[in-house]
Amino acid sequence: MKKLTFLILASCFTIAAVAQNNFLLYSFKGNVSVVENNVETKAKVGKPLNSNATIKLTAGAAATLICNEAAMFTLTKPGTYALKNFGDSCKVSSNSVSSNYVKYVWAQMTKSSGAPGSNRKAYMNNVGAVTRSINNIWVDPRLDTVNFSSGDSFPLSWKSYAEAKNFEFFLYSSDNISQPIFKTTVSKLKIPIADFINKLKPGNSYFWTAAIKGEENEELKIFNYVSKEAFAQIEKEMKDQGAAFEAPAEQAYRLAFMLEDAHYLAEAYQYYTKAATLDPANALYRATLMSFKKDYEIK
Amino acid sequence: MKKAVKKFGSGAKKVSKHLTKYLYERDTIFSTLWVFIFIVALSQIPINFYFLNPLKLAMKDFDFNDLAYSKLGKGKLGSSEDSKFDKNIVIVNIADLDREGLAMLIDKTASYNPKAIGLDVWMEDAREPHKDSLMREVVRRTPNLVLASRFKPSTDPERDEGDYHSNYFKDSTAGTEGYVNFFNEDIATIRIWNPTTKVKIDSVTKIRYPSFAYSLIKLFDSTALEHLPSKKKEIINYTRRTLQYQIVEPDALFTDNVDSAAIRGKIALLGYINIDPNNIDDKKFTPMNEKFYGKAVPDMNGIVVHANIISMVLAKNYIKKLPLWVVWLVAIFIGWLHMSFFIRYYLENHIWFHLVAKIAQLASAIFFTYVGIYLFDRYRIKLDMKLSLIVIVMAVDVIYFYEAWAVWMHRKFGYQTVFKPHHHGHGDEHGGHDSGHEKHDEEVPEEGATKKEEESSH
Numbered sequence: 001m002k003k004l005t006f007l008i009l010a011s012c013f014t015i016a017a018v019a020q021n022n023f024l025l026y027s028f029k030g031n032v033s034v035v036e037n038n039v040e041t042k043a044k045v046g047k048p049l050n051s052n053a054t055i056k057l058t059a060g061a062a063a064t065l066i067c068n069e070a071a072m073f074t075l076t077k078p079g080t081y082a083l084k085n086f087g088d089s090c091k092v093s094s095n096s097v098s099s100n101y102v103k104y105v106w107a108q109m110t111k112s113s114g115a116p117g118s119n120r121k122a123y124m125n126n127v128g129a130v131t132r133s134i135n136n137i138w139v140d141p142r143l144d145t146v147n148f149s150s151g152d153s154f155p156l157s158w159k160s161y162a163e164a165k166n167f168e169f170f171l172y173s174s175d176n177i178s179q180p181i182f183k184t185t186v187s188k189l190k191i192p193i194a195d196f197i198n199k200l201k202p203g204n205s206y207f208w209t210a211a212i213k214g215e216e217n218e219e220l221k222i223f224n225y226v227s228k229e230a231f232a233q234i235e236k237e238m239k240d241q242g243a244a245f246e247a248p249a250e251q252a253y254r255l256a257f258m259l260e261d262a263h264y265l266a267e268a269y270q271y272y273t274k275a276a277t278l279d280p281a282n283a284l285y286r287a288t289l290m291s292f293k294k295d296y297e298i299k
Numbered sequence: 300m301k302k303a304v305k306k307f308g309s310g311a312k313k314v315s316k317h318l319t320k321y322l323y324e325r326d327t328i329f330s331t332l333w334v335f336i337f338i339v340a341l342s343q344i345p346i347n348f349y350f351l352n353p354l355k356l357a358m359k360d361f362d363f364n365d366l367a368y369s370k371l372g373k374g375k376l377g378s379s380e381d382s383k384f385d386k387n388i389v390i391v392n393i394a395d396l397d398r399e400g401l402a403m404l405i406d407k408t409a410s411y412n413p414k415a416i417g418l419d420v421w422m423e424d425a426r427e428p429h430k431d432s433l434m435r436e437v438v439r440r441t442p443n444l445v446l447a448s449r450f451k452p453s454t455d456p457e458r459d460e461g462d463y464h465s466n467y468f469k470d471s472t473a474g475t476e477g478y479v480n481f482f483n484e485d486i487a488t489i490r491i492w493n494p495t496t497k498v499k500i501d502s503v504t505k506i507r508y509p510s511f512a513y514s515l516i517k518l519f520d521s522t523a524l525e526h527l528p529s530k531k532k533e534i535i536n537y538t539r540r541t542l543q544y545q546i547v548e549p550d551a552l553f554t555d556n557v558d559s560a561a562i563r564g565k566i567a568l569l570g571y572i573n574i575d576p577n578n579i580d581d582k583k584f585t586p587m588n589e590k591f592y593g594k595a596v597p598d599m600n601g602i603v604v605h606a607n608i609i610s611m612v613l614a615k616n617y618i619k620k621l622p623l624w625v626v627w628l629v630a631i632f633i634g635w636l637h638m639s640f641f642i643r644y645y646l647e648n649h650i651w652f653h654l655v656a657k658i659a660q661l662a663s664a665i666f667f668t669y670v671g672i673y674l675f676d677r678y679r680i681k682l683d684m685k686l687s688l689i690v691i692v693m694a695v696d697v698i699y700f701y702e703a704w705a706v707w708m709h710r711k712f713g714y715q716t717v718f719k720p721h722h723h724g725h726g727d728e729h730g731g732h733d734s735g736h737e738k739h740d741e742e743v744p745e746e747g748a749t750k751k752e753e754e755s756s757h
Contacts, residue, residue, distance in 0.1 A: 026542075027546070043556075044555075045545075045547055046545050046547070046561020047558035047560065047561070068377075069384035070383050070384070071377050072542070097372065097672065097673070098669070098673060101672060104370045104371060105665055147577050224577065230580070233579070234579060237486060237597075238595065241486070241593075241595065261595070
């Protein structure tokens with residue numbers, strides 16, 4: 001019996017030792033190469049790799065791998081990586097739907113109540129999940145990504161932790177973040193979109209940042225210049241979701257809310273204004289417009 | 300330890316007694332019946348109150364099981380065996396290529412020897428002649444290419460009628476094409492796939508048109524189609540989001556930066572992909588949307604929906620929808636249990652009735668929603684729990700109606716009921732009826748009983 005137990009244990013250990021993780025090079029950018037059996041080859045999308053392989057990344061390169069068809073991770077720093085060291089990245093979260101359900105119900109039941117009208121920020125998903133390095137300039141996370149189609153007067157704004165008289169605003173194209181396509185100095189903590197919109201082409205994405213004059217800020221924010229046609233489609237989809245009996249002011253308020261949630265801030269501003277104009281007696285519309293203007297530094 | 304077990308045992312016995320004490324009473328059975336009579340009657344009212352109810356409009360496309368995708372982690376990479384990276388399918392992004400670019404892309408993809416290629420681009424008519432010539436030539440020399448067609452069914456699905464629109468380049472192929480559209484409203488969630496559609500040509504002839512996914516699977520592994528439960532209608536089992544398929548960008552393909560193993564022997568789907576959540580070009584609403592109610596922004600490119608369908612068929616991962624009679628049977632059973640429980644509190648602890656009923660309704664709603672989600676996640680069984688939840692909600696109100704009805708029946712026809720007008724008195728009449736509720740007198744609090752008596756005497 002003891003021998004049998006020993007044999008079973010030994011077999012288990014052998015299987016565990018022999019079991020290897022299988023990787024797949026899902027995507028990459030920059031100069032990435034793969035070393036297998038001491039032979040170095042150029043990386044290719046969709047290449048299967050075993051755990052004895054090594055990946056080499058040069059500066060600016062990145063590679064995304066999938067392990068055992070169940071876990072995805074990305075390498076971004078230059079260096080040489082032996083895949084056998086990535087066992088932990090192959091682990092899959094064991095949270096079941098059942099346990100997640102209990103957590104979800106509990107979270108919902110213990111969440112403080114409120115209404116989208118009185119506390120619209122609590123009901124939106126427009127804040128990014130990532131915060132980056134700390135510097136003297138702070139940009140509201142809700143401006144992390146701005147989608148824009150029309151409404152030039154809307155500003156991009158920031159806060160400064162240090163006293164400064166002048167700030168520099170930089171705008172980059174998405175394919176070249178070393179050379180700004182537009183640069184200007186402003187004295188306020190904001191810049192109207194109208195000041196740079198004629199430098200941009202609809203349908204393209206850009207990066208922007210602001211810094212105290214003479215300082216650098218590596219924290220880039222995204223500015224998507226959406227074409228009129230694409231926006232019209234989004235607007236139509238949103239309008240179509242309204243009830244048949246929806247009053248114009250109600251519709252404007254609903255669209256403003258949905259657009260703000262979808263990062264169309266300038267357009268949301270137009271609709272919040274419209275709602276407040278169409279139904280001036282409605283205190284909620286007025287209060288929301290004031291709050292929106294305060295949030296995004298619209299004077 | 301023994302004491303604790305004994306205490307637990309007696310507690311369980313007490314709860315079970317609360318639940319089953321009135322289970323076999325005719326009042327429980329008839330009041331449950333009344334709940335269903337109300338549900339059926341309300342659903343038969345010919346006037347449409349829909350337009351007055353924005354909540355109902357927003358919930359029209361609602362399915363409890365969508366919660367599993369949006370909040371409970373179902374469908375995330377590696378969350379289950381079904382949601383692993385799919386090795387049978389590769390998606391080639393067509394980006395904004397024109398017909399010339401698409402022709403080159405098909406050619407390049409074909410050079411990697413995939414088993415089947417699907418081009419999810421609807422080409423209705425002629426454009427620039429030289430680009431069309433290039434496309435026609437590529438289509439001609441790629442026998443394993445499936446082109447996109449469209450089918451608009453008639454409003455009455457039973458009539459086997461509709462308009463079929465072939466792809467402009469179809470005549471140069473061996474007839475391999477499939478309709479790419481889904482037969483639902485434009486902004487509705489895509490849940491149903493129609494593998495093939497029969498169309499009546501005349502009184503005798505009918506043609507069966509295949510869908511895009513069906514044609515591709517036929518080329519890839521026709522035996523997989525033998526297991527298809529229905530050729531007419533299938534619920535799509537979504538198991539993967541965009542990044543759970545190998546995505547190949549056109550630049551990578553044109554510059555030979557793609558490993559041959561990524562495409563060889565697989566199904567290569569050529570379609571538009573954009574993972575930016577704010578870009579809604581060619582995106583559809585699916586149950587995998589981050590919002591499970593009031594979906595505002597479409598979440599999945601059409602080609603990924605097709606990929607999910609193919610994954611489902613190849614893995615034989617079909618969703619089994621339980622028939623309507625099972626849904627009703629479950630609702631009747633749940634309604635019956637609840638009614639028994641509610642009647643017990645209504646008669647014996649009326650002072651607590653509303654509080655207990657509300658707590659029971661909430662707990663039941665949470666529990667039965669979970670049961671539905673669990674069956675869907677674990678066994679791919681779709682049991683619509685909406686009816687059961689409606690029954691639980693209505694049960695409380697129906698008790699009041701039933702009491703009045705039973706008392707009236709008692710006076711008029713001597714109908715035996717536990718809701719006799721004198722019942723809520725001091726209970727001395729209780730021993731009179733044969734349901735064995737002699738202990739009511741001990742359990743009914745004096746104040747509650749008096750209050751009910753006053754109510755009953757009205």
